[in-house]
Amino acid sequence: MTIAIRLGHKDDVNDISKIHVSCWNEVYSFMPKEVHSIRNLEYRKQQWTTWFEKRNDEEALFSIVSDGTVVGFALCKRNNDPSIDAAGELHAAYILPPFRGGLVGPTVMSLMSDFLHSKGMWPSCLWAFKQNKHRRFYTATGWRPLVYRDRLIAGVGIPEIGYISPDYDTLSLRLERMRASIAQKQSQPRFQMTCGQAASH
Numbered sequence: 001m002t003i004a005i006r007l008g009h010k011d012d013v014n015d016i017s018k019i020h021v022s023c024w025n026e027v028y029s030f031m032p033k034e035v036h037s038i039r040n041l042e043y044r045k046q047q048w049t050t051w052f053e054k055r056n057d058e059e060a061l062f063s064i065v066s067d068g069t070v071v072g073f074a075l076c077k078r079n080n081d082p083s084i085d086a087a088g089e090l091h092a093a094y095i096l097p098p099f100r101g102g103l104v105g106p107t108v109m110s111l112m113s114d115f116l117h118s119k120g121m122w123p124s125c126l127w128a129f130k131q132n133k134h135r136r137f138y139t140a141t142g143w144r145p146l147v148y149r150d151r152l153i154a155g156v157g158i159p160e161i162g163y164i165s166p167d168y169d170t171l172s173l174r175l176e177r178m179r180a181s182i183a184q185k186q187s188q189p190r191f192q193m194t195c196g197q198a199a200s201h
Contacts, residue, residue: 001066003104005111008061008073010052015070016063017044023094030131031158038154051075060115062108064095071099076112079125084147084162088121103182105137106175113171123165127151130159141174142166 008016021041024031051061064072072095079089090112095104116124126143128135129151139145147162165171 003071003099004065005062005107006065008063012063012070012073013045013048013052016048016073017041019070019072019094019096020044020048020092022096026097027094027132027134028129030129031153032156035154035156035158058119058121060112062111064099064104064108066099071096072104072108074108074112076116076124078119078121081125081127081162083149084125084164086123086125086164088116088119088124090116090124090126102186103179106141106178106182109141110172110175110179113165113168113175117168122168125165126163127160128163130161135161138163141178142171 018041021039021044024039025036028036051059055061059075059077062074063070064074072093074093075091077089077091079086081089090109093105093108093112095108113122113124116122125146126138128138130148143163143165145161146164149160149162150157151160152158166174
């Protein structure tokens with residue numbers, strides 16, 4: 001199985017919306033039903049349609065593709081949240097379960113970090129819900145928890161943590177070493193990066 005990463009385009013809206021809903025239902029199963037009922041497929045389609053209409057050169061959307069099918073996506077942008085002192089933000093990264101792990105995670109983070117750094121948006125931040133079991137990946141790559149708060153969704157307060165990035169060179173080195181270690185353990189390479197220089201469109 002070969003996985004490629006490319007820049008997202010409008011034809012990906014339906015796939016990205018379905019992945020967004022599916023991953024929220026799976027990863028955030030701890031959230032109340034009323035939250036999931038609001039963040040439904042119709043909501044996500046409108047969200048991503050609007051994003052493509054209004055996107056700018058300070059945002060980058062990457063689509064993760066396997067055999068021609070979008071199986072994940074990642075979005076980075078300028079940070080607009082005054083609660084944390086950061087120029088950029090790794091805003092979202094959702095990948096369907098069969099395609100997680102291996103080289104995908106560190107490569108996606110590298111692409112987003114490279115883009116933000118190239119735009120002068122460093123240091124950067126990211127947010128993770130406290131009950132998200134996947135957030136251990138962030139501390140493993142050097143991100144530091146800095147802000148603790150409740151995020152209000154559909155009138156429900158959900159605890160989340162804001163992380164601040166390490167030094168860009170330090171993060172790049174850690175991700176490079178992580179990818180090298182993973183690649184050595186893979187007898188059959190399953191990952192191919194077809195996206196070149198990061199860009200917003």
